[in-house]
Amino acid sequence: xxxxxxxxxxxxxxxxxxxxxxxxxxxxxxxxxxxxxxxxxxxxxxxxxxxxxxxxxxxxxxxxxxxxxxxxxxxxxxxxxxxxxxxxxxxxxxxxxxxxxxxxxxxxxxxxx
Amino acid sequence: xxxxxxxxxxxxxxxxxxxxxxxxxxxxxxxxxxxxxxxxxxxxxxxxxxxxxxxxxxxxxxxxxxxxxxxxxxxxxxxxxxxxxxxxxxxxxxxxxxxxxxxxxxxxxxxxxxxx
Numbered sequence: 001x002x003x004x005x006x007x008x009x010x011x012x013x014x015x016x017x018x019x020x021x022x023x024x025x026x027x028x029x030x031x032x033x034x035x036x037x038x039x040x041x042x043x044x045x046x047x048x049x050x051x052x053x054x055x056x057x058x059x060x061x062x063x064x065x066x067x068x069x070x071x072x073x074x075x076x077x078x079x080x081x082x083x084x085x086x087x088x089x090x091x092x093x094x095x096x097x098x099x100x101x102x103x104x105x106x107x108x109x110x111x112x113x
Numbered sequence: 114x115x116x117x118x119x120x121x122x123x124x125x126x127x128x129x130x131x132x133x134x135x136x137x138x139x140x141x142x143x144x145x146x147x148x149x150x151x152x153x154x155x156x157x158x159x160x161x162x163x164x165x166x167x168x169x170x171x172x173x174x175x176x177x178x179x180x181x182x183x184x185x186x187x188x189x190x191x192x193x194x195x196x197x198x199x200x201x202x203x204x205x206x207x208x209x210x211x212x213x214x215x216x217x218x219x220x221x222x223x224x225x226x227x228x229x
Contacts, residue, residue: 043220044203100158100161
């Protein structure tokens with residue numbers, strides 16, 4: 001049973017435009033969400049996170065939106081750059097001191113020059 | 114500031130052997146967790162250690178084990194290797210939870226294990 005789902009395996013966007021990556025979750029106990037960027041055979045690089053008490057968090061070109069009622073979050077990248085091309089994973093964590101992340105299956109973002 | 118360091122980066126083992134992977138967390142981080150990434154199963158949580166104690170464990174067989182030392186460095190061990198254990202093994206570290214740090218978890222570059 002996949003508790004975190006990224007339904008789009010791939011996404012192509014023109015350079016300079018907005019990239020929107022989506023993620024759905026089923027476990028209402030998740031209260032912290034993170035986005036990671038990953039290249040093959042390398043570790044995930046942390047991008048941005050959001051607590052369930054917020055609905056938006058912004059850091060430079062990256063903005064994460066959280067819709068708790070829909071159990072949905074999205075990552076917006078504006079403007080998209082060719083260097084953003086990578087696999088993007090969303091991850092969710094339960095509350096408290098636990099450090100266990102549940103990952104989605106990832107979305108391959110390709111930014112075309 | 115040094116990131117999460119994992120050794121070795123690449124290794125090849127034979128079925129039936131055992132392997133030990135090492136992880137040094139970011140300075141000051143006391144929580145260390147391990148993940149396995151395979152093409153079929155994606156990124157899956159193995160276990161997490163804090164102050165030398167295992168706090169959480171994922172759904173993996175007992176052949177997968179780990180430990181954490183007093184300096185927060187961690188090792189994971191896989192015994193009686195199977196072909197399906199071929200994967201990228203990732204170590205991650207984090208600070209204790211606070212309202213500002215939340216659950217931000219930082220990953221190392223990973224150890225790529227091939228079982229033949």
